[in-house]
Amino acid sequence: MARHLKPLVQRWSSRVFSVELDGAPVYFGIREKLRGATVLPAVFSRLQKEDRCYSLLVCNWDRIRGDRFHWELRDKLLKDLPPGSDVATMSSFLPDEKGSLVKGYFFKSRAENSPLIEGILSDLEHTDPVLVCSYSQSEDGQQWTQSLWSHAEKKQMKFYVVPSEAPEHHPSALNMINSDVFYSLDEACDVLKKCGDIIPETQSVLRMLPSRVDARRKPDFPVIVIEGLDATGKTTLTESLRDTLGATLLRSPPQCLSTWRARFDREPPIIRRAFYAVGNYITAEQICQESAKSPVIVDRFWHSTAAYAIATAVTGPVSNLPHDGSEVYCWPSDLLQPSLVVLLTLDPEERTRRLRNRGLMKTDEEQELDHNKLFRDRVEEAYRRIIGPLCITVDASPSADLVLQQVLLLIRAKCHL
Ligand SMILES: Nc1ncnc2c1ncn2[C@@H]1O[C@H](COP(=O)(O)OP(=O)(O)O)[C@@H](O)[C@H]1O
Ligand SMILES: Nc1ccn([C@H]2C[C@H](O)[C@@H](COP(=O)(O)OP(=O)(O)O)O2)c(=O)n1
Secondary structure, eight states: OOGGGHHHHHTGGGOEEEEEETTEEEEEEEESSOOSOOOOOHHHHTOOTTEEEEEEEEOOSSHHHHHHHHHHHHHHHHHHSOTTOOOEEEEEEOTTOTTOOEEEEEEEEEGGGHHHHHHHHHHHHHHSSEEEEEEEEOTTSSOEEEEEGGGTTOGGGOEEEEEOOOOSSOGGGGGOBTTTBOSSHHHHHHHHHHTTTTOTHHHHHHHTOOSOOOTTOOOSSOEEEEEESTTSSHHHHHHHHHHHHTOEEEESSOGGGHHHHHHHHTSOHHHHHHHHHHHHHHHHHHHHHHTTTSOEEEESOHHHHHHHHHHHHSOSSGGGSOOTTOGGGBOOTTSOOOSEEEEEEOOHHHHHHHHHHHTOOOHHHHHHHHHTHHHHHHHHHHHHHOBSSOEEEEEOOSOHHHHHHHHHHHHHHHHOO
């Protein structure tokens, strides 16, 4: 076994394994010995007798390259594995141990495809930072065992799979800080600098970086951020506020990054989120300049960056989010805080109607939105949990003019405009 993979198996039987089934994680553990009868973990109880299962865990020898490799591995598996392999995202972690999360994939195969699978796995194991495990079923079908694939023939290396209690929060919460959400410009820049050789565009992004902005400097005029899911009316409202208040309208990511946004949207979370984080600091510098002259309205800012990142990193219901008050919701200490954040909310039917009227909605996107109800709930809840500037939720379902009037009242009350 490659040297960098060894730490992963040192506390092997203390690890919990998590496989995403139907959009939420299910858990199992491994034990050297079985005491009494145990129920089969949900991942295995739904398998057929002829199925064989495998897991691939990507060892984070370098978190940026590791995440990128993990990201690309999915496409490779979907392309190379036989149809019906049901590739599922998986992870392994030590309960409550920050930074212990290791990402990977779990898939099944039928016995007749074994030669093909063996070829793929041995290529992967030889050239890449992956630890491969295989799972096999006992004769009577009552038990499954997990072995390191390269040791599968050695009896003493087998572990029984057993059910494991769900942790209090989704395992992704263990590795969120400075991987999904960045809490300083330095941390975000560090990631972008390190991927300069794999993504040449990062050089251009880094050139846009502001000189240091004093985050504690109080702007002369109020700075109001408008937040909310897509199609809740941010563009409509921010433009009306600009016209009514004679304000400057800015957005994050800023216009100067628009050429590179699509490029970074194709990257794994660590790189993509670092790009958006840096975008906030560039917008912050523009806010500083403009707020000396007039009120400033901002279309999306740090709430969007953090809430989408947190909501994407975890799966399943809102209860899987890191708990309310967790440090992951804290505002970065070096980022300017707006005077007020207005969060627009809309019931899903009206949002769908607006998306459709805007003419950008395709049929499969509609289905995707329905499918993603849990995701929307997680984003909105993460928005609400963010600790920092004053954030007020506004129901965006009345007419555009009524929403504008309500937000103007709020701004006058809270920002004395
Ligand atoms: N209060 C409102 N009532 C009805 N339709 C609205 C309202 N606000 C915006 N819209 C319409 O809904 C669609 C989405 O609004 P938009 O401002 O583009 O949202 P966002 O910028 O949040 O994606 C647009 O077609 C817009 O004209
Ligand atoms: N300041 C920002 C703005 C957007 N993002 C990310 C969060 C989401 O993944 C997307 C949302 O962007 P989207 O294109 O839907 O935004 P609009 O509502 O169309 O303005 O961008 C961010 O991370 N930080």
